[in-house]
Structure formats: structure tokens, C-alpha cells
Amino acid sequence: xxxxxxxxxxxxxxxxxxxxxxxxxxxxxxxxxxxxxxxxxxxxxxxxxxxxxxxxxxxxxxxxxxxxxxxxxxxxxxxxxx
Amino acid sequence: xxxxxxxxxxxxxxxxxxxxxxxxxxxxxxxxxxxxxxxxxxxxxxxxxxxxxxxxxxxxxxxxxxxxxxxxxxxxxxxxxxxxxxxxxxxxxxxxxxxxxxxxxxxxxxxxxxxxxxxxxxxxxxxxxxxxxxxxxxxxxxxxxxxxxxxxxxxxxxxxxxxxxxxxxxxxxxxxxxxxxxxxxxxxxxxxxxxxxxxxxxxxxxxxxxxxxxxxxxxxxxxxxxxxxxxxxxxxxxxxxxxxxxxxxxxxxxxxxxxxxxxxxxxxxxxxxxxxxxxxxxxxxxxxxxxxxxxxxxxxxxxxxxxxxxxxxxxxxxxxxxxxxxxxxxxxxxxxxxxxxxxxxxxxxxxxxxxxxxxxxxxxxxxxxxxxxxxxxxxxxxxxxxxxxxxxxxxxxxxxxxxxxxxxxxxxxxxxxxxxxxxxxxxxxxxxxxxxxxxxxxxxxxxxxxxxxxxxxxxxxxxxxxxxxxxxxxxxxxxxxxxxxxxxxxxxxxxxxxxxxxxxxxxxxxxxxxxxxxxxxxxxxxxxxxxxxxxxxxxxxxxxxxxxxxxxxxxxxx
Numbered sequence: 001x002x003x004x005x006x007x008x009x010x011x012x013x014x015x016x017x018x019x020x021x022x023x024x025x026x027x028x029x030x031x032x033x034x035x036x037x038x039x040x041x042x043x044x045x046x047x048x049x050x051x052x053x054x055x056x057x058x059x060x061x062x063x064x065x066x067x068x069x070x071x072x073x074x075x076x077x078x079x080x081x082x
Numbered sequence: 083x084x085x086x087x088x089x090x091x092x093x094x095x096x097x098x099x100x101x102x103x104x105x106x107x108x109x110x111x112x113x114x115x116x117x118x119x120x121x122x123x124x125x126x127x128x129x130x131x132x133x134x135x136x137x138x139x140x141x142x143x144x145x146x147x148x149x150x151x152x153x154x155x156x157x158x159x160x161x162x163x164x165x166x167x168x169x170x171x172x173x174x175x176x177x178x179x180x181x182x183x184x185x186x187x188x189x190x191x192x193x194x195x196x197x198x199x200x201x202x203x204x205x206x207x208x209x210x211x212x213x214x215x216x217x218x219x220x221x222x223x224x225x226x227x228x229x230x231x232x233x234x235x236x237x238x239x240x241x242x243x244x245x246x247x248x249x250x251x252x253x254x255x256x257x258x259x260x261x262x263x264x265x266x267x268x269x270x271x272x273x274x275x276x277x278x279x280x281x282x283x284x285x286x287x288x289x290x291x292x293x294x295x296x297x298x299x300x301x302x303x304x305x306x307x308x309x310x311x312x313x314x315x316x317x318x319x320x321x322x323x324x325x326x327x328x329x330x331x332x333x334x335x336x337x338x339x340x341x342x343x344x345x346x347x348x349x350x351x352x353x354x355x356x357x358x359x360x361x362x363x364x365x366x367x368x369x370x371x372x373x374x375x376x377x378x379x380x381x382x383x384x385x386x387x388x389x390x391x392x393x394x395x396x397x398x399x400x401x402x403x404x405x406x407x408x409x410x411x412x413x414x415x416x417x418x419x420x421x422x423x424x425x426x427x428x429x430x431x432x433x434x435x436x437x438x439x440x441x442x443x444x445x446x447x448x449x450x451x452x453x454x455x456x457x458x459x460x461x462x463x464x465x466x467x468x469x470x471x472x473x474x475x476x477x478x479x480x481x482x483x484x485x486x487x488x489x490x491x492x493x494x495x496x497x498x499x500x501x502x503x504x505x506x507x508x509x510x511x512x513x514x515x516x517x518x519x520x521x522x523x524x525x526x527x528x529x530x531x532x533x534x535x536x537x538x539x540x541x542x543x544x545x546x547x548x549x550x551x552x553x554x555x556x557x558x559x560x561x562x563x564x565x566x567x568x569x570x571x572x573x574x575x576x577x578x579x580x581x582x583x584x585x586x587x588x589x590x591x592x593x594x595x596x597x598x599x600x601x602x603x604x605x606x607x608x609x610x611x612x613x614x615x616x617x618x619x620x621x622x623x624x625x626x627x628x629x630x631x632x633x634x635x636x637x638x639x640x
Contacts, residue, residue: 016098017096037096041096042096044244045097048097049098051251
């Protein structure tokens, strides 16, 4: 998948998970704690939205380890390779 | 609506699956697995939703040999808790949604009934007992809801391990959508009438061209699909939905099929309304709404023809026009799953109402089809009677005054106490009516006040159910007789027009040649008049010498 489209989709999921937060153009450096509502529960909301957006399902390990946009991007990349 | 959701499981409150429910309601999630707790926002809550997973309640791993009383006790505790709540907060609504989903082992259960199944059956049995006693209790079976899409896509074991949510996001969305449908129905009442086309809707083919033998109904293939669709319609009719045929066809052709085709599930007696003619369907529907005094928003329209559907959609926005599935095989499913007709209670009054509408539309149909309206009305043995208001009828008098909108000259609303007082200074009457269609009971209220030169009509109203029998003319004649008895020459009508009464009252005034009179001219005749200050009020006068039409319906005596 093209990087541009990928980040567009991630951003869309971010907006859905945190509808009241302002999200900057550059999201690559965002991680847990960067947004007001992005706590451990918010993290789950985000990952579930990512799953919905990309129509994939993370494993339980992935879900417990993913804590930032960077890690989300890497997990998605891993899937593409498979 | 203020809604509180309590669950044995985490329901991911921030997830976008809840969007629908959030839209029109204020939603609060209680801490999960804390269903017995009364939280602070209790008082404002109008609806409490419980989402229960039996797996969270019962420790199935402990259950051996299919008997475990302590586990059944847990269910009894929950039922008792629910009943206590429902009986204390009668104004609140409660939706109990349950899932008893468990892992099947089909080999084991091929011989033994699983304990999980038993608890499920017990739970539902107890809950439905309660739902019969308490009108504010609603039950949603989550497993049935999910069965179409499969448990695999609705439940999610991973989510449970991670954050104790039994459901997948998809399952959550299904649940939230169904809950919002139930809540919408609590707020808005259901549709009442299903209007159907005939050709290619009730049967395949065109009866006018193919003939009764060649229409497709009953035989395998598309004929069977139409048969199944008719069964679904019949099921709705049994539950009190009124059926009407709105079809561009020859009336006799359709009646012929209804009466003679052996595969027809729907018979002539099941249909309350027949509008089988070549008029515009929208015109027919408006006429039905007028005849039955039902709002256009209580109609659902089902027609295979997209042109007819679009016409109705554009011309009568209130009517719910259904887009039928392309394949007729799915129509039966589609109709039965349609939410518009679903109602929570089917009462005796529902059946009585269907009967009332039926007799009303039969009355109108026969009246229209007979050559002379008057000779038809003479035949149906109408009997009217004027009655004084007694202790047994004073509440009906007040009810008529409060509820009657369309045929009501002044729309003055009187309570029982008001009528008691009025009786001291005014003539107060009720009118009773019966004919071969039944005893219609007390259907009209008249309140008159005598001045020196004028008989003033304070209230003149009549229930719409019995319109078309010229009872209003008979009543006018009775008022005239009272005036003559009291040596009064003129009767004064006070008409306060509004949206609802304008049409019927104006027609009455025209039909009986009531003469309009200005307020100031009125006072020239009678100075003592005590009239209202409403600037839109119109005044009409009728002289006791004037002849009143159509009285022959009521026989010579009257």
C-alpha cells in the first residue's frame, strides 16, 4: 500500500477514536499520552479503529505492544509482507 | 432520552459503534460488571439498558453433571433484582439484552442437554413472565440478533482477553443499532395500515390480461414466493394491522381472484380498504386517510412498480414507501423484519379497532357503490337518540369535549366539573347512535344557552367515526326543535376555526346554508350575548323556519 494512503487511513482512525482532539498534520511521532484522551483505554479505541479501517485483525501480542503510530505503521508493514 | 447502559462485560463506550445511539440520546455507561450498583445519574435516567452475558454470570467451568443449584440461584438473584427495579421505577423503560452464547460441543450435546442451554431457557422463561406483567420491560435476545451474521464475526475472544469485552466491534455495532431501533419505537408509535398493489405484488402476472387461471400463485417457483409473501401479510393482519389494496385494475377482476383463486391466502374479509380503480394512487391514499381519519404517517406502501413508488414518495412524504427486494423470494423476510409495524403490545382494543375500521370502510364502500346514498342510508336502520347528561355519562361528555377535533364548532375543552356547572345554566345533551354496523354509543355533545331572542350554541361536536350518516343534520334539527319549544326564532353558531376543524365545519355550514353574521349585527338582535374575544371567531345564524335536508334517513318519527 502506498505510504500516503496508509497515513491518510491512520489519520482517519485517529479522528474516529479521538473526535474531540486536535490532530496535527504530521502524525508519525504521536504515541500514547500525546493526546489528552490517548491513555491505555484510548489506545484500545484507536487500535480497534485501525482494524476497522484496514479490515485486519491484530493478534493479542500486537495489541498489547502497540503504543504509537510508528508501531502501528510497522505492524501494518509486517502484514503486507506476509 | 437519557439512557444508562449497564453490562457484565466491557462495552468500549468510546467506540464509534455507539454513534447511532449517541445521536438522539444522552448515553451513560456504568462501570462494567457492576450491574447491581445504583449510580448517581439514576434519577434522570429514562431508560436503563442491561447487556448481560451469561458467561460472565455463571461459572460454567464449575458446572458438572448438569446440576448445579448455586448457579441457577445466581440467575434467580438477577431476576429478583430486575423485578424490584422495574416495579419501583414504573416510568422508566428497561431493556434487558442477553446473550447465552457458549462453546458448543455437538458430540456431547447429541446425547445430553447442555447445562448452558438449560440456564438460558430458565432465564428467558422468567424474563418473559415479567415482561407480561410490566409494560416497561423489553427483552432483546442478542444471540438471535447475531445469528444471521454468525457468532464468529460478532463475538471476539481476543477482545475478552484484552479488555473483557465479549463482542467484536461488528457485534457491538449490531447491538447498538438494534437498541436504538427499540428505543425509537418506545418514542414513536407504529404504522397502522399496509397498502398493497395487486398485480406482481400479491401474485405474479397481470390478472386483467393473463386471466385468473394464468396468474402465478402457489405453484413452485415465483408462485411460491408470492404465496409466502401473502402468508407474511396475513400474519401482520392477524396482529391488528389494517390491510388495503391500492391497485390500478378492474375492481371485479381483483375481487374475483380474492374470492375464487384457490391458492390465495388473503381473502376478501381480511382486506379493510379497497381502492381498485384507475385513479392516481396518491389521490386514493389521501382519500383513505380522510375516510378512516388516520394520519398519512400511519401508512406503509408496497408496490412492485418503481414509478408508482416514486410518485408516492414525491407526492406524499409522510407515507413510508418500501423498496422491495429484487427477488420476490425475499419479500416475506423483508416484510416480517420491517420495523414499522412492530408494536410492543397487542391489546384487545387493537382487534376492536381493526373491526371498527373495517366496518367504517365497508360502510363507506357500500354507501358509495349504492345508486342513491339516501336510499342506502335508509336501509341500514340508523337510530339516533338525544340524552340528558347523567352521572353515568358525564365522563363520556367530558371525554368527547377533550378529544374531538374535526367536527367541533368551538373546540372548547370541558372537564367533568365544568360540565356539572354548565348543566345548571345551559341545555346539555349527548346523542346516541346505532345502526346495522353496530352500537356506536354516545357520539355527540351539544351545549346550548338560551337568551331572549337567540338560542346560542356553545358547543356542537361529533365523533368522526360515524361521519357520513348525516347525524349532524339530525342534531341540527333537534337543536331547532329545542328552539321552537322555547319560542326562539334564531339559532346562533359560534365557529372558531383551526387547522383540524376547518374542513368539516365549513362543509356543514355550506350544506345547511347557515348565514354568516357580523358580531355587531348580532348585538342588534340580542344585547345580552356573552361572546368570546377570539378575533377569528365566525358567527352563523339559522332560522327555525329553514328546512333541514336528509332527515328522511332517520324515519318519520324524527
